[in-house]
Amino acid sequence: MLDSTNTQTFIPHLKPIKLGAVTIDVPVILAPMSGVSDLPFRRLVSRHGAGLVVSEMIASQAMIRECRKTLQMIERGDGEGPMAVQLAGCEPDVMAEAAKLNEQRGAPIIDINFGCPVKKVVNGHAGSSLMRDEPNAAKILEAVVKAVKVPVTLKMRMGWNHENLNAPRLAKIAEECGIQMITLHGRTRCQFYEGQADWGFIRTVKDAVKLPVIANGDINDFPDVIRALELSGADGVMIGRGSYGRPWFIRQVMDYLKTGTIPPAPTLSEQLEIVKEHLDSMLTYYGEKAGLRIARKHIGWYSKGLPQSSEFRASVNTVDDAANVRALIDGFFQPLLEKTA
Numbered sequence: 001m002l003d004s005t006n007t008q009t010f011i012p013h014l015k016p017i018k019l020g021a022v023t024i025d026v027p028v029i030l031a032p033m034s035g036v037s038d039l040p041f042r043r044l045v046s047r048h049g050a051g052l053v054v055s056e057m058i059a060s061q062a063m064i065r066e067c068r069k070t071l072q073m074i075e076r077g078d079g080e081g082p083m084a085v086q087l088a089g090c091e092p093d094v095m096a097e098a099a100k101l102n103e104q105r106g107a108p109i110i111d112i113n114f115g116c117p118v119k120k121v122v123n124g125h126a127g128s129s130l131m132r133d134e135p136n137a138a139k140i141l142e143a144v145v146k147a148v149k150v151p152v153t154l155k156m157r158m159g160w161n162h163e164n165l166n167a168p169r170l171a172k173i174a175e176e177c178g179i180q181m182i183t184l185h186g187r188t189r190c191q192f193y194e195g196q197a198d199w200g201f202i203r204t205v206k207d208a209v210k211l212p213v214i215a216n217g218d219i220n221d222f223p224d225v226i227r228a229l230e231l232s233g234a235d236g237v238m239i240g241r242g243s244y245g246r247p248w249f250i251r252q253v254m255d256y257l258k259t260g261t262i263p264p265a266p267t268l269s270e271q272l273e274i275v276k277e278h279l280d281s282m283l284t285y286y287g288e289k290a291g292l293r294i295a296r297k298h299i300g301w302y303s304k305g306l307p308q309s310s311e312f313r314a315s316v317n318t319v320d321d322a323a324n325v326r327a328l329i330d331g332f333f334q335p336l337l338e339k340t341a
Contacts, residue, residue, distance in 0.1 A: 013258045014229075014236055017051075017212045019151040019180055022082045022108050024051040026254040027236025029183075029214060030243060032057055032086040032111070032155070034118075035294070040281035044274070045243065046081035049251030051236065053083050054155075057113050057121075060089030060098035084109035084153060088116060090125040092139040096147035103148045110148055112141065112179075114156035114170070117189045128189035131170060132160050138173050145178035153181040155216070155238075158201050161190040165201070168208040175209045183214040183238050202232035214238050222262055225253055245301025247274065268340055272333040275302045276326065288322050299329065306336060 017024040030037060030045050032054040042053040085107040089095045099110045114137060116127030123129075130137040145152045154174050159165040171182050184205050186197035197217025206213045215234035219225055220242035228237055243249050248266055255263045266274065278298060283291035299316050303309040312332045319325050 017181065017235060019109055019153070022052065022151075024082070024236070026257055027051050027212070027214065028250050028254045028257070029236065029238040030054060030250055031216060031238045031240030032113070033240050035297075036244070038285070038294075040278060040285050041247065041298070042083065043281065044247040044278055045250055048248040049254060050081060051250075051254065052109075053081060054111055054238075055083065055085045057086050057088050057116060057127075058098070058102075059126075060087050060091075060095045063087065063098040063101055082108060084111040086111040086113050086155065087144075088113040088121060088126045089140070090130065090136065092136070092143035095140050096143040099144045099148045099152070103150050107150065109151050109153060110144060111153045111155055111183075112144060114154060115185050115189075117157070117192045122189065128157050128160065131156060131166060131189065132164070134166065134170060134173065137170060138177060141174050141177035141179055151180040152178065153183070154179045155183040155185070157185050158188050158198065161188050164188075167201075168204045171205045171209045171211070171213075175211050179211065181212045181214065182209065183216050184234075186215070186217040186232075197228075199228045199231040202228075202234055206233045206235075212236065216240065222253070222256055225256070245298065245304055247278070268333065268337055271302065272329070272337070275299065275329055275333075278302075279322075279325065279329070283322055289320075292320060292322060292325060295325070299325075303332065306332075308332070 014027050017027050028051045030042065030050050030053040034056050037054065037056050046053055085102045087095060087098050087110060089098065102110060113127055114130045118127065121127035130140065141154065156167060156170065158167045167184060174182060182205060184202045186199050186202055187195065199215055202213065202215050212235040214236045215228045215232040216238040219228050219237050219239050225237055228234070239250055239253065252263050252265070279295050282295045285291065286294060296317055300313045303312050312328065315328055316325060319328065
């Protein structure tokens with residue numbers, strides 16, 4: 001990870017984006033990621049700094065049934081910054097009802113998912129499947145916008161495949177329906193997460209509408225941020241996998257876009273405290289058994305690139321006791337801290 005303070009090509013800071021009661025001063029947004037952008041992670045990212053964080057994708061049918069797990073996914077915590085709740089579904093009336101329920105629960109922004117490529121979602125005619133059904137997509141957009149007073153945004157892909165790149169047309173439909181911001185992942189559904197995101201294609205969506213457009217996909221370091229903005233002409237960036245093990249990265253990007261200087265990453269000692277804070281937050285939120293299971297992937301991401309990290313991850317994956325996991329974390333970081341002392 002880049003952590004020098006050397007300046008690179010300076011990009012003037014992006015204009016603030018106002019969505020209802022929320023003003024995104026520097027539009028660098030945490031992406032919705034199933035199994036990752038839960039309350040403990042969103043809260044940690046918010047504490048370090050983010051323009052906006054987005055919840056995990058919520059199935060609208062489950063939201064209406066008010067399943068306990070679903071309600072937990074949209075729960076907001078103390079210290080969490082501006083948050084959008086992302087909804088998925090294929091029935092306009094159900095999506096509208098789910099949006100109203102979230103508005104009543106205090107969601108300041110509703111985001112609609114037309115981008116998820118996962119087979120289970122697509123087979124339910126939701127997510128990126130809706131890019132193949134523009135009439136129903138338009139009905140969903142219109143129904144949700146009419147159902148709530150809070151701003152509604154949209155996240156989608158370039159199209160179903162490279163033979164059907166209809167994102168610019170669908171963006172125009174969304175604008176006419178009252179959508180207030182569009183995030184575009186620079187891949188088709190059929191690409192899933194393979195290949196390289198096409199940031200240049202995002203410019204065709206930017207040129208098609210007057211709405212703020214956010215670039216998403218493969219934004220993992222500071223050069224990626226600059227290149228994505230240059231090629232797309234976008235009004236901001238959304239960062240997903242680039243935040244794995246780096247809840248501070250979004251704040252670094254925000255500072256970089258304001259100053260043109262790459263801010264330093266947290267010291268190794270500070271990173272150790274962040275790892276332990278995140279672990280404790282997951283244990284409190286989920287309970288020890290589920291919390292440890294979910295924490296393992298985060299601990300792996302935090303340790304990536306550090307000496308002996310493979311052995312460390314293997315050890316963590318075999319331990320089912322929180323006290324022992326904490327001991328393993330301390331035992332992994334302490335020798336590294338001594339070397340840098």
